[in-house]
Amino acid sequence: MNIAVLCGGLSMERDVSLKSGAVIAEALRANGHNVAVIDSFFGYTGDYTDPAEIYTRSLSGLSAEISSEVPDLEKIKASRRQNNDSRIGDNLIEVCRAADIVFLGLHGADGEDGRLQAAFDIAGVKYTGTGYLGSGIAMNKEAAKKLFKANGILTPEGRRINVNDADKSYPCLPCVVKPKSSGSSVGTSIAHTPEEYEKALEFGFKYEDDVLVERYIKGREVDVGVLCGKALPPIEIVPKSGFFDYKNKYQDGMTDEICPADLSGDVTAKLMDAAERVFKALYLEVYARMDFIIEGTTGDVYCLEANTLPGMTPASLLPKEALAAGIKYEELCELIVNRSLEKYE
Numbered sequence: 001m002n003i004a005v006l007c008g009g010l011s012m013e014r015d016v017s018l019k020s021g022a023v024i025a026e027a028l029r030a031n032g033h034n035v036a037v038i039d040s041f042f043g044y045t046g047d048y049t050d051p052a053e054i055y056t057r058s059l060s061g062l063s064a065e066i067s068s069e070v071p072d073l074e075k076i077k078a079s080r081r082q083n084n085d086s087r088i089g090d091n092l093i094e095v096c097r098a099a100d101i102v103f104l105g106l107h108g109a110d111g112e113d114g115r116l117q118a119a120f121d122i123a124g125v126k127y128t129g130t131g132y133l134g135s136g137i138a139m140n141k142e143a144a145k146k147l148f149k150a151n152g153i154l155t156p157e158g159r160r161i162n163v164n165d166a167d168k169s170y171p172c173l174p175c176v177v178k179p180k181s182s183g184s185s186v187g188t189s190i191a192h193t194p195e196e197y198e199k200a201l202e203f204g205f206k207y208e209d210d211v212l213v214e215r216y217i218k219g220r221e222v223d224v225g226v227l228c229g230k231a232l233p234p235i236e237i238v239p240k241s242g243f244f245d246y247k248n249k250y251q252d253g254m255t256d257e258i259c260p261a262d263l264s265g266d267v268t269a270k271l272m273d274a275a276e277r278v279f280k281a282l283y284l285e286v287y288a289r290m291d292f293i294i295e296g297t298t299g300d301v302y303c304l305e306a307n308t309l310p311g312m313t314p315a316s317l318l319p320k321e322a323l324a325a326g327i328k329y330e331e332l333c334e335l336i337v338n339r340s341l342e343k344y345e
Contacts, residue, residue: 001033001100002055003337006116008039010077010087011108012070012186012207020312021105027333028103036095040106040116042080043089051091051098070186088116093123101341102127103333104309112309113139113181128340130308134283138306139181141212144282151281153274154302156293158214163205170197174216177201179208190216219296222261224275225289225310225318227332228339231272232321234292236261257317259324267294270301278306286339289318 005028007021008014018039025037034055038044048054082090087110096102102120104127110116114136120127130138137143148155160180161168177200178188187207189200204211225232238256261268275290282288289310293302310318314329322332 001337002052002098003028003033003035004055004096004099004102005035005037005105006040006096006102006111007037007105008041009106009108009110010041010073011106011110011112012073012182013108014071014073014076016311017105017107017111020107020316023313023329024103024105024333027330028337031330031334036099038092038095039089040092040110041076041087041089043082043092044095045081045090051095054095055099088119093119093125096120096125096127097123100126101337103337104128105312107309107311108182108186112307126341126344128336129287130283130285131343134285135308138282138284138288138308141178141180141305142210144305145212147281148278148303151277153277153281154300156214156217156302156304158212161201161211161213163209168201170213172215173197176214176216177204177211178214179204180210180212182207187211217293217295217302219302220294222263222271222292222294223289223317223321224271224292225287225321226275226279226284227287227322227325227327227335229276229279231275232318233260233324234263234268234271235259235317235321235324236263237317257320259320263294267299267301274301274303278303282306284308285343287318287336289321 005021005025007017009017021037025035029035036054044054046054102125104111106112112135114132117127117132117135121132137147142160145155159170174190174192175197176188176190179186187204189203191197191200201211221237222234223237224234236258238258271292274292278290279288284306289307291304293304295302310316312319319329319332327335
């Protein structure tokens with residue numbers, strides 16, 4: 001097949017996406033496919049007569065090191081040849097339409113929030129994973145939490161606060177402050193004092209005008225992937241310091257990841273059932289990964305959020321969970337492609 005791997009984009013998770021895209025492309029090429037790697041923000045600027053030509057050319061390398069700091073998006077915007085406000089690059093729709101399917105290696109805005117999926121639906125482009133509706137709901141943490149509650153899925157109590165709200169108070173400390181529609185814990189803080197709370201709000205508002213403030217639940221952090229509607233073995237996240245923020249997620253040696261998680265059979269079953277119910281409640285498709293906290297004293301399982309385009313390097317959480325279930329990385333990428341194509345049959 002001719003497969004376009006989209007990565008990069010213009011989100012705070014750009015560096016992570018470039019890394020995901022590079023290894024996805026290598027796996028698909030090893031599986032015998034013709035692959036083109038395209039940065040969705042810059043598009044495809046090479047010459048061609050027929051856009052299908054690019055899938056038979058040598059695989060360009062887009063691998064990037066993941067910095068401990070989020071990327072400078074203004075600098076990236078200024079480096080693009082296109083002098084306009086478009087969030088997609090040159091020839092993107094035409095080149096992607098020439099593929100048999102587009103593998104979405106994007107993370108965060110413009111890839112995980114449903115807007116690109118909607119554009120592809122209109123243009124008749126086939127793509128992997130969840131459609132625009134589930135993507136948009138999952139990315140909006142406030143909307144997702146409402147569906148969690150409506151479906152009996154435990155989630156921390158909280159409220160949305162806008163940067164212009166006169167009343168930005170929150171009645172209980174400690175609490176978690178995070179942008180409403182961001183990923184990779186960008187802009188997220190845990191506040192234990194009123195002073196830390198004010199700083200956390202200021203930090204969150206750097207990234208979005210709306211933040212979610214939630215009751216902090218002390219416990220074990222566990223992620224559960226869902227593949228084709230079935231939960232994968234849970235993985236426990238144990239940062240060596242602080243919490244699972246952007247730096248701890250992507251810098252080597254900062255976090256221990258235990259898969260399968262060392263949990264009782266009852267807790268494991270509870271997590272896997274909750275992950276599958278989240279998958280259904282948010283209208284997700286093909287694959288996703290859910291973040292949970294197991295409360296330390298009660299053992300209750302709280303869902304924090306769902307990730308519709310989770311990290312896809314072999315060292316990322318979902319591929320590790322798949323491997324624990326006996327699915328190697330190349331097989332995982334092939335399965336995602338094939339099950340995504342079934343949506344269009």
